[in-house]
Structures are given as structure tokens and as C-alpha cells.
Amino acid sequence: MIFYYSGCGNSRWIAEQLSVRLDEELAFIPKLLQGDSKEYAINDGESIGFVFPVYSWAAPQLVERFVLETKWSGKPKYVWFACTCGDEMGFTRRTFAKTLRRAGLELDSCFCFVMPETYLAFPGFRLDTKEREQEKIDDARNKLSWVSGKISLCQQVWDEKIGWLPYTKSYLIRPLFVRMAGDSKYHVLDTCNGCGKCQKVCPLGNVRLVDGRPQWNGNCTQCMACYHYCPQNAVQYGSYTRNKGQYFFSERGVRRK
Numbered sequence: 001m002i003f004y005y006s007g008c009g010n011s012r013w014i015a016e017q018l019s020v021r022l023d024e025e026l027a028f029i030p031k032l033l034q035g036d037s038k039e040y041a042i043n044d045g046e047s048i049g050f051v052f053p054v055y056s057w058a059a060p061q062l063v064e065r066f067v068l069e070t071k072w073s074g075k076p077k078y079v080w081f082a083c084t085c086g087d088e089m090g091f092t093r094r095t096f097a098k099t100l101r102r103a104g105l106e107l108d109s110c111f112c113f114v115m116p117e118t119y120l121a122f123p124g125f126r127l128d129t130k131e132r133e134q135e136k137i138d139d140a141r142n143k144l145s146w147v148s149g150k151i152s153l154c155q156q157v158w159d160e161k162i163g164w165l166p167y168t169k170s171y172l173i174r175p176l177f178v179r180m181a182g183d184s185k186y187h188v189l190d191t192c193n194g195c196g197k198c199q200k201v202c203p204l205g206n207v208r209l210v211d212g213r214p215q216w217n218g219n220c221t222q223c224m225a226c227y228h229y230c231p232q233n234a235v236q237y238g239s240y241t242r243n244k245g246q247y248f249f250s251e252r253g254v255r256r257k
């Protein structure tokens with residue numbers, strides 16, 4: 001089984017590709033979190049994988065919450081995760097392994113895919129150039145066979161892109177990001193035509209159209225899907241996203257205004 005979460009499609013694509021290559025089922029974490037009973041019975045000899053984007057040099061909080069709130073029964077043969085990040089994952093392996101251990105699961109391997117950047121909700125953060133986006137996707141595509149080969153053989157691999165000052169980022173700066181994250185700065189420009197795309201793409205069901213305009217309801221991971229997928233580029237986050245362009249993963253190639 002592969003449990004996954006994705007805001008703008010990068011991690012969904014990786015999860016889908018691995019699911020096909022490994023012949024494993026896929027389960028979308030936000031949907032599982034909505035269910036009443038969070039229990040997963042691990043079959044004999046089953047491998048368990050998690051695929052998610054790196055948020056502030058760690059796994060997204062909702063992924064950690066899913067791991068901790070789920071009752072895992074049985075012992076998996078092999079536990080792995082694959083993260084996608086714009087450039088570096090810091091100590092994601094260390095912090096996520098600890099979360100898994102608290103839930104009774106021991107991490108065997110991790111993999112890192114560098115994918116197009118999606119975070120723009122702070123001054124100084126920008127999208128990659130169109131060329132760089134394509135280059136990252138091509139590199140990730142080429143890496144998929146190697147990753148699925150290692151997973152199918154249950155090999156222990158620590159494929160990390162830790163980057164600079166990982167302790168400072170994952171342990172000191174991350175809590176500040178988490179505290180700042182929220183949806184109070186989201187709004188729409190007059191070009192919003194009430195198409196409802198933002199409501200449809202929000203993985204948490206946090207956006208609702210009220211009188212033809214989106215309203216954000218306080219349950220936001222800042223994945224920025226509402227911003228990136230808006231056909232009018234009308235969704236904005238404060239003034240931070242002005243004229244920064246859009247990106248979301250599309251099978252047909254890089255899609256960006």
C-alpha cells in the first residue's frame with residue numbers, strides 16, 4: 001500500500017508512477033483522515049510506503065497526524081517514504097522516522113525527488129524557470145525505475161537531499177513556519193469568475209464558494225493548490241503572490257502562466 005498526499009500534483013505523480021511500477025494500491029491521506037475508523041491491518045509480507053511533499057524541511061503536519069492517529073496492526077516487511085521537494089529536505093528523514101517509530105513502524109528506506117517549486121507565500125520565494133521545471137521533471141522521471149527497483153527488492157537506501165543547516169531549518173525555523181501558516185491572507189481579485197476550481201482542488205475541502213466567491217475556512221496546509229490551479233490567477237495570498245506565476249503538475253508537461 002502507498003499512502004500519499006499532494007497539493008499541486010508533484011507528489012501525486014510520483015505516487016501514481018510508483019503504484020503502477022510496484023503494483024501497489026494508492027490511498028489519499030486527506031480522505032483517510034476524514035474517515036471515522038483509522039485502522040490499517042498490515043498483511044503478512046506487505047510493504048508500506050508514504051509519498052508526500054516536504055513542507056518546511058519536514059513531512060506535512062497532516063501526514064504526521066495520519067501516521068500517529070492510525071492504529072497499525074501487523075508487522076510490515078519494509079517501510080519506505082518518497083518525498084518531493086523544491087530543493088532540499090533538511091532532516092525530514094530523521095523527524096519522519098521518529099514519527100513512524102512513535103506509531104510502531106520502523107523506517108527502512110527513503111527517497112528524495114527534486115520537483116518544481118510550489119511555495120510562494122513569503123517574500124523572496126519564487127517559482128523555478130520553465131526550463132528548470134522541465135529539467136527537474138525529466139530527472140525525476142529518470143529516477144523512478146531506480147527507486148521502484150530498490151523498493152521492490154526491499155533494499156535499505158537513504159537517498160536524501162539534506163541541504164544546508166538542516167538542524168536550524170527542520171527544528172528551529174520549521175515551528176515558525178507552522179505557526180505562520182494559515183489561510184487568513186487568501187483572497188480573490190475581481191477577475192474571479194466563481195468557477196469553483198479552488199474548491200475542487202483543495203485537498204482538505206477547506207475552500208467553499210459563498211455567493212460565487214471562495215471562502216477559506218481555517219483548515220489549511222498552505223499547499224497553494226487554490227492559488228496555482230486558479231484559471232484566472234485570481235486567488236492571491238496577501239501581496240506575496242502578485243506576479244509570481246503559477247505551476248501545477250500536468251501529465252501533458254509543465255503548465256504555467
Ligand SMILES: Cc1cc2nc3c(=O)[nH]c(=O)nc-3n(C[C@H](O)[C@H](O)[C@H](O)COP(=O)(O)O)c2cc1C
Pocket residue numbers: 005006007008009010011012052053054055056057058084085086087088089115116117118119221222223224249
Ligand atoms: C508549505 C510549503 C512548504 C515547502 N517547504 C519546502 C522545503 O522545506 N524544502 C523544499 O525543498 N521545498 C519545499 N516546498 C516545495 C515543495 O516541497 C515541492 O514543490 C513539492 O514537490 C510540492 O509537492 P506537491 O505538488 O505534491 O504539493 C514547500 C512547498 C509548500 C507548499
